[in-house]
Amino acid sequence: MGxxxxxxxxxxxxMRVALIKDGTTIVRKEEQAxxxxxxxADAIARMISMVDxxxxxxxxxxxxxGSAGPLDLDNGIILKTPNLVGWEGTPIVELMRQGTGREVYLNNDANVAGLAEAVxxxxxxxxxxxxITVSTGVGGGxxxxxxxxxxxxxYGGEIGCMIVADDDRKHDSLYAGTLESLCSGSALNLQAQKVYGPGTNAAYIFEQYAQNDMAAMGIIELWLEHFSRGxxxxxxVIDPEVFVIGGSVVLHNPWLLEKLPEHxxxxxYEGLRDKINLRLPELGGDAGLIGAAYLAHPDYLN
Amino acid sequence: MGxxxxxxxxxxxxMRVALIKDGTTIVRKEEQAxxxxxxxADAIARMISMVDxxxxxxxxxxxxxGSAGPLDLDNGIILKTPNLVGWEGTPIVELMRQGTGREVYLNNDANVAGLAEAVxxxxxxxxxxxxITVSTGVGGGxxxxxxxxxxxxxYGGEIGCMIVADDDRKHDSLYAGTLESLCSGSALNLQAQKVYGPGTNAAYIFEQYAQNDMAAMGIIELWLEHFSRGxxxxxxVIDPEVFVIGGSVVLHNPWLLEKLPEHxxxxxYEGLRDKINLRLPELGGDAGLIGAAYLAHPDYLN
Incomplete structure (x- = not known):
């Protein structure tokens, strides 16, 4: 039966909604802006229709x-978040429960993607x-x-908030010296514009790096230094058996994972030097859906 | 019965050995250098006698x-450690099991102290x-x-190894920029000697701080900045309900915990700013013994 x-x-x-069988098989999927x-209220009404x-x-x-966060997990409420402006205080779990007549579980998007990749x-x-996902920001689970x-x-797993360096810059809401402010795609975009001028971006740095451009090599070397500190x-502190590292910055430049161990x-500790285990994600764009569905799976709940 | x-x-x-009843009551205790x-082999033979x-x-x-580490927990073996020089490779769990005829469990000293304080x-x-313990080094559990x-x-809980700053100094085996290299008692001793000359130490910095000495105030301000980053x-990343922070540096200057929240x-994240919960340890010097004994307690094993 399954x-x-x-x-x-x-x-x-x-927003995407999927019926998933036995953990990973996507039976049917709907997507809307x-x-x-x-x-x-409007989005939640449409999500309820998509569930049906x-x-x-x-x-x-x-x-x-799996939602953009931060979230109040205990009460199933969306907190103030840059990605869902104006939704602060929405009791999403209760609204979805009432609207669908089903049990509802909530966690943040990076956490559920991490859960899917882990399991x-x-x-x-x-x-x-x-x-760890390195794209616009740096998230984790x-x-x-x-x-x-x-x-x-x-707030467990907010790896991007780790402070790994001195840094006098303070741009946007990112706190200076955090992994996110130094290693995210946004951070690389800012560095590109500073070095190469308006209109350039992270991808341009990597193009220049491939052509042995000195400035690009310096930026990537610093990225490796900072990311390896994290x-x-x-x-x-956690001593995990494996890191799964994705997000557009890494997926477009998977060779970064090969360069990291030497940094x-x-x-x-000496005893950890041959235990560095960095892998790419395997579930692609469906990790968020699979991980979200797994929050409600009996194997996870028991 | 108990x-x-x-x-x-x-x-x-x-090395100290104690018979402990119901988790925290020290019934009888032995101590030797x-x-x-x-x-x-010599120390283990004496430990076996102390158990009897x-x-x-x-x-x-x-x-x-609870032993100085690092340790190979899976195999119950002491690895290369600065505090037990020459003991590398000692299968302490097996030797103690054979010597005492009892089940033996092992973990590192900061971990078991943390376990005792947690429970x-x-x-x-x-x-x-x-x-977190801030004394000669910075350890955690x-x-x-x-x-x-x-x-x-x-290697879980080795908080002292977190890299929180840029730092070109490399002293002893401490990696530059780690919490241990910046905030430990040893680090403060080195800073004292650099600023105030040979023979001074961490305690001297705090004495000078109490007299509003500018150099001492700068050192303590930097300590607060670095420690608060960690x-x-x-x-x-972990998002614990509480931090228990001890070790001689903090126990002699408990007001440091009052200064940390503003840093x-x-x-x-905004949602965490009123959730900063820093407490002093409560078990004193027996935390290590109580935590070690708890490793073998039925409530912990089940």
């Missing part, structure tokens, strides 16, 4: 939502894994013994 | 050892806690849902 659950991936740009400016559309026979009795993807078979390390207030710290090694 | 276990606190200077230079001395009636069927001390009643986060290779990172606040 076990069915519904996964919802709620982002600032798009979130159109956050129309407000939470992917599962008209009500095979799934429970839904998992079914790059971290499969490992007892503990740390997922920590899974130990098959469960998310949510933290006391839902990984070294996590190796000696990590001098920063960790 | 539940009896034996705790052993094995350090580079002293470790005399590491006489070798592991504290529990001649064999009330305890199991022993927990019975400053973190009592909290679901998750991070213990992470407890989530009553269990140590040991990590895949036994705490902010941990708050957003942490700008470095964490």
């Amino acid at each position: 076990v069915y659950t519904i996964g919802i991936d709620l982002g600032g740009t798009n 979130t159109e956050t400016q129309k407000g939470a 559309a992917v599962d008209p026979e009500r095979k799934a009795s429970a839904i998992g939502i 079914f993807g790059g971290g499969k078979g490992c007892k503990s894994s740390v997922f 920590i899974v130990v013994n098959g469960h998310l390390l949510e933290g006391a207030y839902g 990984l070294a710290s996590v190796m000696q 990590i090694q001098p920063k960790v | 539940v009896y276990t034996i705790g052993i606190d094995l350090g580079g200077t002293n 470790t005399e590491t230079q006489k070798g592991a 001395a504290v529990d001649p009636e064999r009330k305890a069927s199991a022993i927990g050892i 019975f001390g400053g973190g009592k009643g909290c679901k998750s806690s991070v213990f 992470i407890v989530v849902n009553g269990h140590l986060l040991e990590g895949a290779y036994g 705490l902010a990172s941990v708050m957003q 942490i606040q700008p470095k964490v």
Whole structure:
């Protein structure tokens, strides 16, 4: 018969809803633009319709939502978040429960992607894994013994907030010296514009790097130094069996993962130097949906 | 009747063995100098005698050892460690098991102290806690849902290895920019000698600080900045309900904990700014013994 659950991936740009069988098989999927400016009520009404559309026979009795955060996990509420402006205070779990008549579970988008990769993807078979996504921002999710390390207030796994360097710059809401402010795609875009002028971006840095441009080589060397500081710290605080590292910056430049170990090694205990295990994600763009659905899966709940 | 276990606190200077009842009551305690230079076999033979001395009636069927590390927890072996020179490769768990005829459990000293404080001390009643000790070095232990986060290779909770700053200095084996190299008692001793000359130490800095000496105020301000970076990172990666912070540097200057929140606040998400919970340890010098004994306690093993 199989076990069915519904996964919802709620982002600032798009929202996707899928009926998923036995953890990873996407039976049916719907996608719409979130159109956050129309407000939470409008989007939630459409999400409820999408749930009915992917599962008209009500095979799934429970839904998992991976949402842009921060979130109040205890109460199922969206907090102030840059990606869902104006949605602050929305009791999304209660609204979806009432609207669909199903159990609803919530966690943040990087956490559920990390959960999916830990259980079914790059971290499969490992007892503990740390997922890091390097795209617009730097996000993460920590899974130990098959469960998310949510933290006391839902801030577990916010790897991008780790402070790894001195830094007098303060741009936007990113705190100076954090992994996000130094290593994210946005940070690389800013560096490109500073070095190469308006209109250039992170991709341009990597193009220049491929042509042995000195400035680009300096930027990438510094990226490796800063990112390896974060990984070294996590190796000696969480000590996961594996890191699964994705996001557009890494997926477009997977060779970064091959360069990192030599930067990590001098920063960790001798006994960890041959234990550096960095893998790419394996589930592609569906990790968020699969991880969200897994929040509601009996194997996760028990 | 009560539940009896034996705790052993094995350090580079002293080793202590206690029979402990119901988790925290020290029934009988023995202490000897470790005399590491006489070798592991000599010290282990004496530890076995001390076990018999504290529990001649064999009330305890199991022993927990908190040892200076790093350790190979899976195989119960002491790895290369600066505090037990020459003991590398000692299968301490097997030797103690054979010598005492009791079950033996092993973990590192900061971890077991953190476990004791989490369950019975400053973190009592909290679901998750991070213990940090700031003395000669900076060590730590992470407890989530009553269990140590040991990590895949036994390096979980090595908070002192977190890299929080740029730093061109490399002294001893401490990697530049780590919390240990910036905030430990040893680091403060080095800074004192640099600023105030030979023979001065960390305590002298704090004396000068109390007299509003500008150099001392600068050193302490930097200590607060660096230490708060580490705490902010941990708050957003582990997100514990409480930090228990001890070690001689903090215990002699407990007002440091009152100064830290204002340094942490700008470095964490808005939702965490009123959740900064820093407490002093409550178990004093017996935390290591109590935590070691708890490794072997039925409540911990089940």
